[in-house]
Amino acid sequence: MSGPRSVFALVDGNNFYVSCERLFNPRLEGVPVVVLSNNDGCAVARSNEAKALGIKMGEPWFELRELARRHPIQALSSNYTLYADLSARMMSILRQFAPRQEIYSIDEAFLDLSGQPGNLTDYGQAIRQRVSQWIGIPTCVGIGPTKTLAKLANHIAKKRPEWAGVCDLTAAAPSAVEALMARIAVAEVWGVGRRLAERLQAQGITTVLDLQRLDPGLARRRYSVNMERSVWELRGRPCLPLEPITPPRQNILCSRSFGRPVTTLADLRQAVVTYASRAAQKLRQQQGATRVVEVFIQSSRFRSPFYGPSVKVPLAAPSDDSRTLARAALQGLERIYRPGWSYVKAGVELQAIQPRDTGWTADLLAAPDTRSAPLMRTLDAINSRMGAGTLRLAGAGIDPAWAMNRGRLSPAYTTRLGELPQACAR
DNA sequence: TCTGGGGTCCTAGGACCC
DNA sequence: TCTGGGGTCCTAGGACCC
Numbered sequence: 001m002s003g004p005r006s007v008f009a010l011v012d013g014n015n016f017y018v019s020c021e022r023l024f025n026p027r028l029e030g031v032p033v034v035v036l037s038n039n040d041g042c043a044v045a046r047s048n049e050a051k052a053l054g055i056k057m058g059e060p061w062f063e064l065r066e067l068a069r070r071h072p073i074q075a076l077s078s079n080y081t082l083y084a085d086l087s088a089r090m091m092s093i094l095r096q097f098a099p100r101q102e103i104y105s106i107d108e109a110f111l112d113l114s115g116q117p118g119n120l121t122d123y124g125q126a127i128r129q130r131v132s133q134w135i136g137i138p139t140c141v142g143i144g145p146t147k148t149l150a151k152l153a154n155h156i157a158k159k160r161p162e163w164a165g166v167c168d169l170t171a172a173a174p175s176a177v178e179a180l181m182a183r184i185a186v187a188e189v190w191g192v193g194r195r196l197a198e199r200l201q202a203q204g205i206t207t208v209l210d211l212q213r214l215d216p217g218l219a220r221r222r223y224s225v226n227m228e229r230s231v232w233e234l235r236g237r238p239c240l241p242l243e244p245i246t247p248p249r250q251n252i253l254c255s256r257s258f259g260r261p262v263t264t265l266a267d268l269r270q271a272v273v274t275y276a277s278r279a280a281q282k283l284r285q286q287q288g289a290t291r292v293v294e295v296f297i298q299s300s301r302f303r304s305p306f307y308g309p310s311v312k313v314p315l316a317a318p319s320d321d322s323r324t325l326a327r328a329a330l331q332g333l334e335r336i337y338r339p340g341w342s343y344v345k346a347g348v349e350l351q352a353i354q355p356r357d358t359g360w361t362a363d364l365l366a367a368p369d370t371r372s373a374p375l376m377r378t379l380d381a382i383n384s385r386m387g388a389g390t391l392r393l394a395g396a397g398i399d400p401a402w403a404m405n406r407g408r409l410s411p412a413y414t415t416r417l418g419e420l421p422q423a424c425a426r
Numbered sequence: 427t428c429t430g431g432g433g434t435c436c437t438a439g440g441a442c443c444c
Numbered sequence: 445t446c447t448g449g450g451g452t453c454c455t456a457g458g459a460c461c462c
Contacts, residue, residue, distance in 0.1 A: 036430090037429090037430035037431075038430050038431065039428090039429090039430070040428090041428080041429055041430055042429060042430060044430070044431095044462090058429085058430080059429090060428070060429040061428080061429085062427080062428040062429075063428090063429080065428095078430090104461095104462085105461080105462050106462075107462080108462080190460095190461085191459095191460065191461080192460085193459060193460050193461080194459090194460095195458085195459060195460085196459075196460080224435095224436060224437075224459095225436075226435080226436075226459095226460085249432095249433075249434095250433090250434075251432090251433070251434085252432090252433090253431080253432055253433070254431090254432085255430095255431065255432080256430085256431075257429090257430065257431090300429085301429080302428095302429060344429095345430095347431090349432095
């Protein structure tokens with residue numbers, strides 16, 4: 001096993017998307033900035049100034065317009081190409097600070113600091129310093145004996161200025177850790193969301209310390225095995241290992257809200273072919289093959305009645321061919337489409353994914369398609385070189401009416417212009 | 427008028443079997 | 445009148461994460 005005592009660090013970028021945008025646009029400094037979700041729908045990242053105005057995570061932009069009239073709020077469409085590029089740079093810097101790293105999300109990584117000599121708070125400051133100097137992204141560092149405690153430490157480092165961006169719970173006295181836990185709401189624990197927080201509070205468990213003191217067996221019986229793990233982790237016993245290798249996805253989903261409502265089957269067919277192709281491309285990237293294609297369409301959830309059917313289409317044999325998956329998705333669409341509805345969203349999800357090339361029973365009734373693999377390789381190669389969407393299935397449509405709105409998009413500062421998917425189409 | 431996208435895991439309950 | 449019981453597998457739905 002690992003050393004005598006585990007130490008984890010969680011490093012994350014502060015207001016990551018906003019920080020990325022600010023790197024290339026100094027006018028965004030010192031003013032409230034929000035980055036909007038696809039279709040410019042909701043705020044998914046907020047600068048400190050925006051948070052100070054009371055803007056909540058996920059708040060719809062149209063509800064913020066009034067606020068924006070009274071304050072100079074800068075709202076930007078999300079530019080994932082830019083964020084992914086800066087994320088990769090940040091992760092490679094962090095990798096220099098630990099023998100093992102788990103990339104947990106676009107802006108967060110766990111580092112294994114077990115056995116790291118010296119003062120870990122100083123080490124955390126060195127990490128922040130280098131990321132800031134090399135790519136200009138501000139970060140916070142939380143350090144603890146378990147991942148859950150590292151997460152909690154990161155929360156403390158972020159919320160309380162006196163920690164100066166680094167909180168090392170392994171260096172704090174047990175009484176000091178308890179005092180901190182007693183002041184933090186149980187909802188801040190990693191794995192405790194809104195619903196569980198409500199249930200816990202109804203049982204009188206309102207702070208992190210209350211949860212830490214809950215009997216683990218009771219936590220399991222009354223809630224779940226995950227809640228029991230959270231209790232142990234808060235007590236300093238690791239239950240969640242560092243996972244340096246990202247396992248292949250078990251499901252691949254591609255879905256988007258439309259730029260405007262769609263009523264016709266023809267438009268939905270274009271969208272479904274587009275999403276199936278994108279999902280197939282991701283599937284090939286992980287050398288997978290799928291046996292089930294699920295397709296869904298939805299009317300607005302904010303209008304009654306709601307219509308949101310879905311259907312799973314099993315394949316005769318596992319496949320990674322865009323054409324096969326698109327055909328299956330279209331078959332499913334025909335079965336669930338009802339005229340007379342206004343659809344705002346569609347999606348294609350690949351399920352029952354398995355490794356390609358290993359142990360699947362070939363479809364005995366069909367002649368093997370020897371041209372599929374080279375064709376798909378060529379498709380992916382062209383799209384990788386010339387930009388996503390350069391080569392598409394005929395059914396996907398050209399400059400479709402339902403495409404996303406991204407009226408506030410910043411330029412692709414760090415990558416080729418051609419890799420900005422929507423900009424070319426306009 | 428406007429309300430994101432992409433994942434994972436767990437549990438409850440039904441189907442099925444002996 | 446009265447309707448086994450336990451194990452396993454699968455699926456749908458819920459809850460969580462960022």
